[in-house]
Amino acid sequence: MNLNRIMTMIVLLAAVGILAACGGEPSPMDEATLPAASPTAPLETPTPTPVPTSLVVCLGEAPNTLYPYGNLNGAAKLILQALYDGPVDHRGYLYQPVLLENLPDFAAGTAALQTVQVAVGDQVVDSSGDVVTLDYGVFIRPAGCLSGECAEPFTGETVEMNQMSALFTLRPGVLWADGTPLTVDDSVFGFTLNADPATPASKFKVERTQSYEALENNTIKWTGLPGFIDPSYQDNFWLPAPRHLWGQSPAADLLTSEFSAAKPMGFGPFSLALTEGNTYTLQRNPAYFRAPEGLPRVDRLVFRVVGQEPQTNLDMLQSGECDVLDPSAAAGVGVAEIAAGMTEAKLFASWATASGWTLLNFGIVPQSYDDDYNIFAGDRPNFFGDVRTRQAVAYCLDRQAVTDEISLGIAPVMDTYLPGDHPLANMQVASYSQDIEKAAELLDAVGWRLDAAGQRAASQIAGIRDGTPLAFEILYPEHPQNARVLEIISQQLAACGIQATPQGLTIEELFATGAEAPVFGRNFEMVYFAWQSSENPPCQLYLSEAIPGQDENLFPYKWGGWNASGWSNETYDAACNAARGSAPGLEPYQENHALAQEILAQELPAIPFFAYQQAALARPDICGLQFDPTAGMLWNIENLAYGSICP
Incomplete structure (x- = not known):
C-alpha cells in the first residue's frame, strides 16, 4: 500500500477577477447639422457593443500536456476543468452527477451486488485487493464475505463471489464544442483509451473492470471483477473522448498530437482558442449544455504561467494582472497576509479542508x-x-x-x-x-x-x-x-x-x-x-496487519508497514476491514466506519x-467562488463572476 506522507504546511490558493471597463454612450450629433427630419422617421441611438469580460488565472507551472488521459500535472488539471464539465463532480466528499441524469444507487436498483460463480483461470480480485488469476490456494472472499476475516483459500471447486455493477444514464442534449452530439459510445471510447498500454493514466479501475458497455437509452453498464467492492463506484463513468475526431488515431499518437494534447476538443464551458507561449486563451463555448442558463458568466478565460514567486504573484493579483493564482503560484503567501487583506476589505477568502x-x-x-x-x-x-x-x-x-x-x-x-x-x-x-x-x-x-x-x-x-x-x-x-x-x-x-x-x-x-x-x-x-x-476514510492506518516488523508471520508487510504505533485491536480491525470491504449504500458501510472511529478515539494510538486548510482568495465583489475540499477551487468555473455581472 502506498500512503504518501506529507509534511507540507497550509496550502494557499488565490483567485480574483477583472471587471472590464465599458465605453460611454455615443455623443448626439449637433442639431444644426441635421437635415430636416420627417415626423415619421426619428433617429435611433445605436446600441453600444458590449466589452467582453475576462478572467485571468495565473499558474505557477506550465501544463505538461492537455491530453485528458495523460499523466497530468496540477496546471493541466486546472485548464481541463474549463474544457470539460464532470462527468461526475466530487464535492463535499460526495459524488454529484453532471453529465448524468442520476448516479447509480443500490436503493434505486441502478447499482447491484450479485453473486457469480468463479473457477480456475478466472480473473478475480483476491482478499488483499489485488487482481489475480484464480488458482489453488489463492485467498478470496466468497459471496457474502465483505472483510478479510472471512477470506478463505480457493480449493479448486467452483465457488460464488460477490460482483458489483452500476448503471449510468447520459443526460440528453450534450454536445461536443464542434456541435457533434456526445454519446455513451464516446465514454466507451474513453475507457478504451484509458485501458491502452500506451496511455499513462492510472490503470487501477481499468484492471478491476470486467466490462464497460453501452446499452440502449444512453446507458452505460460498468461491471467489476468478482471480489472487487468499489466504494467509489458512483464515479465509474469514464470521461468521454471524441471518437469522431480521435477514433482513427492510435492511443500512442494521441499523447503528442496537436488536436488531442495541445488543443483537445471538450464539452465544457470554454474552448481553447489560442496558445501563445505561456498564455492559453479560452473562449465561451456556445455549444455548452448549460449555455441556456447564461453560463459561463465570463466571455474569456486566460491561463498565464507566471512562476512561483509568492510576493511577485501577490502583487500581480492585487494590481489586476492576475485574477486567480493557482496553488503553485500562491505557495508561500502567509495566513496573516490573507487575514490582513480580509480585514482591509481587499480580499474575499473561501476556506476548505486540504x-x-x-x-x-x-x-x-x-x-x-x-x-x-x-x-x-x-x-x-x-x-x-x-x-x-x-x-x-x-x-x-x-x-x-x-x-x-x-x-x-x-x-x-x-x-x-x-x-x-x-x-x-x-x-x-x-x-x-x-x-x-x-x-x-x-x-x-x-x-x-x-x-x-x-x-x-x-x-x-x-x-x-x-x-x-x-x-x-x-x-x-x-x-x-x-x-x-x-x-x-x-x-x-x-x-x-x-x-x-x-x-x-x-x-x-x-x-x-x-x-x-x-x-x-x-x-x-x-x-x-x-x-x-x-x-x-483512512482507517487502514491503524490496522494490526499494518504494524511494521521483521517476522512476516506477525507483520505481513514486514518493514513496509505503516502502523508505527504498534497498537492492535481486533474489534477495530474487524470494523475497519468490514467498512473497507463495503460501499456507500450497503448497510455495513457507514456503521462500521463510525465504529472504527469510536474505538480509535477511545483507545488513542494517536x-x-x-x-x-486551503484558501481561495478573490476580489471582495466576487460571486460563485465556492472552494471545495474535494473538488477544489475551479470546479464551478462557469459560475465565477464579479461586480455587475453577478446574477
Missing part, C-alpha cells in the same frame, strides 16, 4: 518489545501501554491553542482521522478538550505521581521501576512551524508534570524504513507528523491535531 492532517503518534509497542517486554533487558519503560496514560496526555493538551497560533484558528481541531465536515465523520466519539484536573486524575490512577519538583514519576506501576520519570522524546520533521508546535506542546505537557523533549529530524531520517529506522522501525517514544488524507 488533504493532510497532523497528529501525535504514540510509540505504544516499540520493536524491542517483539521478544517480550523486559525492562531489565534494556527495554525502555512502557510509558503508553495503559490507555489512561494516553488519554491523560490528550487532556493535558490545548490543541485549539496550537491551531490558533499556527493558522489563526482557521484549521479545525480533529477528533478522528476525518475532519468534521466529512459526511462519514463520527461526531459522537470521545473528545479531549484540555482538562488538567481530568489528566491528573488519570495519571494518579495509573501510578504517575507528582514528586516534590512537580515531575510525574512512577509509583507501583507494573513493569516500571519506581521513580522513573514520565519523560520522553517527541520526534518531528524539521521545519520552523513544526518546531513552534512542539514548543507549545512541550509547555502544555510540562503543566501536567510531563517532561517532553522535542527532537527534529530531516524527512529522510524520520521516514526511513527498516529495523533501524526511528519511526517505521518502531524505535520512538512519540512522533509528530502529518498523514495525507484520502477520499475514503492524538489528531488539525487538518490543513
Whole structure:
C-alpha cells in the first residue's frame, strides 16, 4: 500500500477577477447639422457593443500536456476543468452527477451486488485487493464475505463471489464544442483509451473492470471483477473522448498530437482558442449544455504561467494582472497576509479542508518489545501501554491553542482521522478538550505521581521501576512551524508534570524504513507528523496487519508497514476491514466506519491535531467562488463572476 506522507504546511490558493471597463454612450450629433427630419422617421441611438469580460488565472507551472488521459500535472488539471464539465463532480466528499441524469444507487436498483460463480483461470480480485488469476490456494472472499476475516483459500471447486455493477444514464442534449452530439459510445471510447498500454493514466479501475458497455437509452453498464467492492463506484463513468475526431488515431499518437494534447476538443464551458507561449486563451463555448442558463458568466478565460514567486504573484493579483493564482503560484503567501487583506476589505477568502492532517503518534509497542517486554533487558519503560496514560496526555493538551497560533484558528481541531465536515465523520466519539484536573486524575490512577519538583514519576506501576520519570522524546520533521508546535506542546505537557523533549529530524531520517529506522522501525517514544488524507476514510492506518516488523508471520508487510504505533485491536480491525470491504449504500458501510472511529478515539494510538486548510482568495465583489475540499477551487468555473455581472 502506498500512503504518501506529507509534511507540507497550509496550502494557499488565490483567485480574483477583472471587471472590464465599458465605453460611454455615443455623443448626439449637433442639431444644426441635421437635415430636416420627417415626423415619421426619428433617429435611433445605436446600441453600444458590449466589452467582453475576462478572467485571468495565473499558474505557477506550465501544463505538461492537455491530453485528458495523460499523466497530468496540477496546471493541466486546472485548464481541463474549463474544457470539460464532470462527468461526475466530487464535492463535499460526495459524488454529484453532471453529465448524468442520476448516479447509480443500490436503493434505486441502478447499482447491484450479485453473486457469480468463479473457477480456475478466472480473473478475480483476491482478499488483499489485488487482481489475480484464480488458482489453488489463492485467498478470496466468497459471496457474502465483505472483510478479510472471512477470506478463505480457493480449493479448486467452483465457488460464488460477490460482483458489483452500476448503471449510468447520459443526460440528453450534450454536445461536443464542434456541435457533434456526445454519446455513451464516446465514454466507451474513453475507457478504451484509458485501458491502452500506451496511455499513462492510472490503470487501477481499468484492471478491476470486467466490462464497460453501452446499452440502449444512453446507458452505460460498468461491471467489476468478482471480489472487487468499489466504494467509489458512483464515479465509474469514464470521461468521454471524441471518437469522431480521435477514433482513427492510435492511443500512442494521441499523447503528442496537436488536436488531442495541445488543443483537445471538450464539452465544457470554454474552448481553447489560442496558445501563445505561456498564455492559453479560452473562449465561451456556445455549444455548452448549460449555455441556456447564461453560463459561463465570463466571455474569456486566460491561463498565464507566471512562476512561483509568492510576493511577485501577490502583487500581480492585487494590481489586476492576475485574477486567480493557482496553488503553485500562491505557495508561500502567509495566513496573516490573507487575514490582513480580509480585514482591509481587499480580499474575499473561501476556506476548505486540504488533504493532510497532523497528529501525535504514540510509540505504544516499540520493536524491542517483539521478544517480550523486559525492562531489565534494556527495554525502555512502557510509558503508553495503559490507555489512561494516553488519554491523560490528550487532556493535558490545548490543541485549539496550537491551531490558533499556527493558522489563526482557521484549521479545525480533529477528533478522528476525518475532519468534521466529512459526511462519514463520527461526531459522537470521545473528545479531549484540555482538562488538567481530568489528566491528573488519570495519571494518579495509573501510578504517575507528582514528586516534590512537580515531575510525574512512577509509583507501583507494573513493569516500571519506581521513580522513573514520565519523560520522553517527541520526534518531528524539521521545519520552523513544526518546531513552534512542539514548543507549545512541550509547555502544555510540562503543566501536567510531563517532561517532553522535542527532537527534529530531516524527512529522510524520520521516514526511513527498516529495523533501524526511528519511526517505521518502531524505535520512538512519540512522533509528530502529518498523514495525507484520502477520499475514503483512512482507517487502514491503524490496522494490526499494518504494524511494521521483521517476522512476516506477525507483520505481513514486514518493514513496509505503516502502523508505527504498534497498537492492535481486533474489534477495530474487524470494523475497519468490514467498512473497507463495503460501499456507500450497503448497510455495513457507514456503521462500521463510525465504529472504527469510536474505538480509535477511545483507545488513542494517536492524538489528531488539525487538518490543513486551503484558501481561495478573490476580489471582495466576487460571486460563485465556492472552494471545495474535494473538488477544489475551479470546479464551478462557469459560475465565477464579479461586480455587475453577478446574477
